[in-house]
Amino acid sequence: MTEYTPAVYGTGVKATIQRVGGHLAGMIMPNIGAFIAWGLITALFIPTGWLPNEDFAKLVDPIIKALLPVLIGYTGGRMVHGQRGAVVGAVATMGVVVGADIPMFLGAMIIGPLAAFVIKLVDGFVQQRTRAGFEMLVDNFTAGIAGAGMALLGMWGIGPIVRVVTDAAGDVVEWLIGNSLLPLASVLIEPAKVLFLNNAINHGVLGPLGVAEAVKHGKSILFMLESNPGPGLGLLLAYLFFGPRSLRPSTPAAMIIHFLGGIHEIYFPYVLMKPRLILAVIAGGAAGIFTFMVTGAGLVATPSPGSIFAYLAVTPKGGWFGVLAGIVVATAASFAVAAVLLGFGRKAGDEALETSAEPETTPAPQEA
Numbered sequence: 001m002t003e004y005t006p007a008v009y010g011t012g013v014k015a016t017i018q019r020v021g022g023h024l025a026g027m028i029m030p031n032i033g034a035f036i037a038w039g040l041i042t043a044l045f046i047p048t049g050w051l052p053n054e055d056f057a058k059l060v061d062p063i064i065k066a067l068l069p070v071l072i073g074y075t076g077g078r079m080v081h082g083q084r085g086a087v088v089g090a091v092a093t094m095g096v097v098v099g100a101d102i103p104m105f106l107g108a109m110i111i112g113p114l115a116a117f118v119i120k121l122v123d124g125f126v127q128q129r130t131r132a133g134f135e136m137l138v139d140n141f142t143a144g145i146a147g148a149g150m151a152l153l154g155m156w157g158i159g160p161i162v163r164v165v166t167d168a169a170g171d172v173v174e175w176l177i178g179n180s181l182l183p184l185a186s187v188l189i190e191p192a193k194v195l196f197l198n199n200a201i202n203h204g205v206l207g208p209l210g211v212a213e214a215v216k217h218g219k220s221i222l223f224m225l226e227s228n229p230g231p232g233l234g235l236l237l238a239y240l241f242f243g244p245r246s247l248r249p250s251t252p253a254a255m256i257i258h259f260l261g262g263i264h265e266i267y268f269p270y271v272l273m274k275p276r277l278i279l280a281v282i283a284g285g286a287a288g289i290f291t292f293m294v295t296g297a298g299l300v301a302t303p304s305p306g307s308i309f310a311y312l313a314v315t316p317k318g319g320w321f322g323v324l325a326g327i328v329v330a331t332a333a334s335f336a337v338a339a340v341l342l343g344f345g346r347k348a349g350d351e352a353l354e355t356s357a358e359p360e361t362t363p364a365p366q367e368a
Contacts, residue, residue: 027076027109028269034071036253038063039263042305069097069104073112084123084143085116091147095154100163105196105265107154107162115150122146165197174205177222182293186285189226191278194271198264202226207302219298219316224289224323227306230330231284232267233259235277237331238338239270242345247273262305276341284334291329297322 028035041063042049045056070093077089092115096107122142130138176185192201210222233255240251247270257266271277292298297319303310308327315323 023076023079023113024109024269024272026079027072027112028272030075031068031071032250032254032266032269034063034068035263035266036257038068039257039261039266042261042263046304064103066094066097069093069108072105072108073115076109076112077116080113080116081120081123084119084139085113088115088119088143088147088150089113091115092150092154095151095156096158096162099155099158099160102163103196104162106165107158110162111150111154111158115146118150119143119146174209177209182221182225183286183289185225186282186289190231190281190285193226193264194268194278194281196265196268198226202302210299210302214298214300217298219300219319221289221292221298223299223302223314224292224297224311224326225285227262227264227303227311228285228288228327228330229259229262229264229306229308229311230288230327231281231334232264234284234331234334234336235270235280235338236267237335238280238342242339242342243270260307260309262303262307262310264306274341277338280334280338280341283337284330287333288326288330291326292322295322295325297326299323 038060041056042060044051045053046060047057049057070090073093074086074090077092078086080089089112092111093104093108096104096111100107119142123139126138126142172188176182176188189201192198206222206225210220213220213222236251236255236258240248240255243251251270254266254270257263271281298316299311299314299319300316301314303314311323311327312320
């Protein structure tokens with residue numbers, strides 16, 4: 001449990017999934033401000049942004065590839081073993097950052113807590129065996145050795161594993177496309193997005209395939225499989241109306257960054273907090289793709305970032321209806337499923353909050 005995620009009680013598969021999702025979300029939510037900062041810089045200063053600026057745009061890659069993963073690893077380490085775990089987790093995260101050429105959010109969520117757990121075990125072993133007066137020396141060296149070792153492990157082990165997972169996900173998406181099963185691609189694309197593999201799938205697999213198709217036909221539906229802002233918007237709307245009260249105030253800003261700025265990463269923590277909501281974005285993605293197919297919609301290039309404005313900018317002449325219909329349908333489907341999964345607010349803990357807020361009353365004494 002963290003201040004951002006509720007406590008999960010009980011045992012079984014459902015409780016285990018909720019705990020894992022809560023821990024993953026707990027690594028992301030404290031850093032939402034950094035995500036928003038990156039989103040604003042990206043939306044404003046990249047070549048297709050509102051105020052293109054070559055110098056300011058140089059901030060985009062270092063922030064998403066280095067700063068954000070390190071913050072996630074730092075936070076994950078702190079959750080496991082306090083400040084020492086945070087420092088070791090941040091050092092270890094640099095290993096996965098250097099060991100891969102894609103944003104290593106997933107790698108950071110793995111190695112940050114793992115490195116903190118390692119230093120926690122080391123501390124438990126050496127604390128009772130350290131002579132008085134040598135505590136600082138031992139603490140510093142054990143943290144340094146553990147951090148360096150985990151950084152090497154991240155660079156040579158975890159980074160390549162995440163890359164293999166990314167490549168495998170891309171191969172499956174390509175197979176679905178080749179077998180005309182596009183709506184089913186959401187079953188893989190949406191969970192992969194939530195694990196921050198969205199850029200790898202979009203720009204590494206869908207983008208090149210879409211370019212080849214656009215050269216032949218003048219447009220391609222493949223540009224819209226991952227970048228559709230509808231599923232994320234529907235999820236955030238459901239959180240706004242039916243989510244936990246403590247999170248509702250954060251959703252309007254997230255919607256602006258997501259839908260208008262095109263930074264989809266902003267809604268991923270909301271799914272991680274309640275993993276069952278992955279069904280909502282899958283439903284939204286599949287519904288949007290089906291609508292794109294029925295209406296014959298397509299884009300002439302990759303919308304980057306995936307905002308409504310970027311979509312409109314790369315929509316071919318006469319293709320507005322299909323593109324907008326797919327976004328609207330995806331939003332509605334995601335919102336409807338998420339609202340049901342959130343119990344229309346009844347399962348958001350509101351009742352418990354109201355009950356706990358009521359003052360206790362002492363029964364009036366009975367007259368003799």
